[in-house]
Amino acid sequence: MASRTREKLNQPMDRPALLLTEDPLDYSSIFDEFRTDLRAEGAFQLSLVHDLTQDRMELYRLEGAKAAAINRSYPFAIANLAKELIRKDDEWASEVEDDAISIAHRYLDDPTTKAKFQELLERTGLNHAAIEAEAMSIAAAEVERYDRLISTLRDRLRESLRNLFALREAMHRHQSRLIEDDNGDE
Amino acid sequence: MTSDRKAEANRRNAQRSTGPRSPVGKRRSSGNARRHGLSAASRYVGYTEADVIALADAMAGHDANAVVKSFARNAAHAQLRLGRIAHYKVALIERARVFGTTDRQPDPPFARANDILIRLRAWAATGLFLKPPDPEATMPADEQDRTREAIRRALPRLLRLDRYERQAMASRNRALEGLFEAMTMATGDREAR
Numbered sequence: 099m100a101s102r103t104r105e106k107l108n109q110p111m112d113r114p115a116l117l118l119t120e121d122p123l124d125y126s127s128i129f130d131e132f133r134t135d136l137r138a139e140g141a142f143q144l145s146l147v148h149d150l151t152q153d154r155m156e157l158y159r160l161e162g163a164k165a166a167a168i169n170r171s172y173p174f175a176i177a178n179l180a181k182e183l184i185r186k187d188d189e190w191a192s193e194v195e196d197d198a199i200s201i202a203h204r205y206l207d208d209p210t211t212k213a214k215f216q217e218l219l220e221r222t223g224l225n226h227a228a229i230e231a232e233a234m235s236i237a238a239a240e241v242e243r244y245d246r247l248i249s250t251l252r253d254r255l256r257e258s259l260r261n262l263f264a265l266r267e268a269m270h271r272h273q274s275r276l277i278e279d280d281n282g283d284e
Numbered sequence: 285m286t287s288d289r290k291a292e293a294n295r296r297n298a299q300r301s302t303g304p305r306s307p308v309g310k311r312r313s314s315g316n317a318r319r320h321g322l323s324a325a326s327r328y329v330g331y332t333e334a335d336v337i338a339l340a341d342a343m344a345g346h347d348a349n350a351v352v353k354s355f356a357r358n359a360a361h362a363q364l365r366l367g368r369i370a371h372y373k374v375a376l377i378e379r380a381r382v383f384g385t386t387d388r389q390p391d392p393p394f395a396r397a398n399d400i401l402i403r404l405r406a407w408a409a410t411g412l413f414l415k416p417p418d419p420e421a422t423m424p425a426d427e428q429d430r431t432r433e434a435i436r437r438a439l440p441r442l443l444r445l446d447r448y449e450r451q452a453m454a455s456r457n458r459a460l461e462g463l464f465e466a467m468t469m470a471t472g473d474r475e476a477r
Contacts, residue, residue, distance in 0.1 A: 115370035117377060119431045141342030145363055152370050162428075163435040243439050250446050254366075254453055261460050265343065268464045272345075 115152060117159070128154050136262060143265065149258045153251045160251070164244040167237045175232035176215070177202035183218045330368040336360045343463065349470050355463035362456030369449045376441050381434035384419030386441050 114125045129151040132138070138147045180198035181191045204211040219225060234241070304313045336357060344356035380386050407413045419437070424430050435442075 115367075115374040117374055117431055118381075119427050142339055142360075142363075145339060145342075145367075149363075149366065152367075156370070156373070159435065163432045166429070166432040167436065240436065240439070243443060247442060247446055250450055250453075254449075257453060257457055261457065264464055265460065268467045269345075272467050272470070 114148070114155070116155065120155065120159070125151060125155055136259075138262065143262060146258045146262045146265075150255060153255045153258070157248065157251050157255075160244055160248050164241055164248070167240045167244065168233055171233040171236040172206070172229065173202040174236050175229050176205050178232055178236075179219070179224075179228060180215065183215075183222065330371065331364045335364055339363060344467070348467075352463065352466045352470055355459055355466045359456055359459035359463050362452055362459050365452045366449070366456060369445060369452060373442055373445055376438045376445070377431070377434050380438040381423070381430055382420075384421070384423045384437065386438050 114122065116122060116125060129147060132147045132150050132154075133144070136143075136147060136150075138144055177195075177198045180201045181194055184197060184201075185191060185194040201211060201215055205215055206212075216226070219228060304310050337360075339360035340353065340356040343359060344352045348356065376386055383389075403413050424433055
């Protein structure tokens with residue numbers, strides 16, 4: 099039973115935790131690269147390489163979701179800025195809300211609207227960074243949550259690497275002593 | 285010291301403390317000790333004793349002494365537990381991808397009450413006594429977008445798991461540090477002999 103489990107653990111594709119939209123081939127190619135680069139051997143070292151691969155896949159997943167969160171807030175950011183830019187001195191922001199939302203919807207697809215909006219920005223001394231800043235501030239709470247998860251994953255990556263090297267060193271030292279002892283006995 | 289009268293009163297009160305009586309109360313209290321189960325003392329959720337032994341042997345070697353084996357076993361357990369957490373995270377995201385939410389759907393008798401509660405919450409937030417849209421219906425059609433939206437909706441639960449993941453990671457690291465020390469000591473003992 100134990101040997102069967104050990105064989106199973108040695109296999110690089112022991113049911114990795116992947117989403118249905120993620121490609122198992124991506125997992126196995128990252129795993130192979132890590133295994134070759136780190137010269138990992140034995141079930142536990144391979145298990146730590148599985149950890150590294152898993153963390154790498156999760157990082158891709160979360161970084162994609164984080165980028166999507168910021169991208170999702172772009173239309174709201176453009177609408178917020180447009181409200182400030184197109185309203186006249188005696189107008190309330192709510193009075194130009196519909197126009198601002200319409201600009202935000204067209205900004206990403208219509209080059210004319212984009213050019214006009216950028217011209218409006220430049221007239222007030224602003225640039226594309228103003229949109230990014232507004233988008234980031236809208237998405238900040240969500241981005242912070244992704245960052246917490248990403249930070250755990252980076253810690254895990256670092257710890258797995260550290261453990262891999264420490265284990266290898268401890269085993270190497272242990273085995274060298276055993277060989278020395280055996281030679282001494284002879 | 286407790287007086288006899290007080291002790292007698294305590295005994296009488298204890299006779300009355302018979303726990304929940306209604307079926308709902310009994311069912312609820314039956315799950316008192318149950319939470320998420322990730323840090324429970326009952327081991328091997330999703331893996332077996334043989335998995336722990338195989339991994340511990342791979343770490344420590346077959347000829348290791350009892351102390352080294354014990355640390356290796358703890359480290360193997362923590363390592364396998366970390367592996368399970370990765371699967372739970374995927375399961376949560378997949379659930380949100382399919383249902384649009386990670387919340388449990390209410391049983392039929394409570395569905396109406398739940399519906400009213402949702403409308404009241406929406407009314408408190410927006411001033412409109414309308415039911416919010418069906419979570420599944422508001423999921424994007426494109427698979428990649430759907431997955432990212434699922435991750436967003438699963439975020440609160442993923443953050444809860446994050447805490448346990450950190451705990452499992454710390455416990456694995458402690459066990460491994462112990463293992464390395466035990467291996468070094470075992471090597472030193474052999475040298476001394």
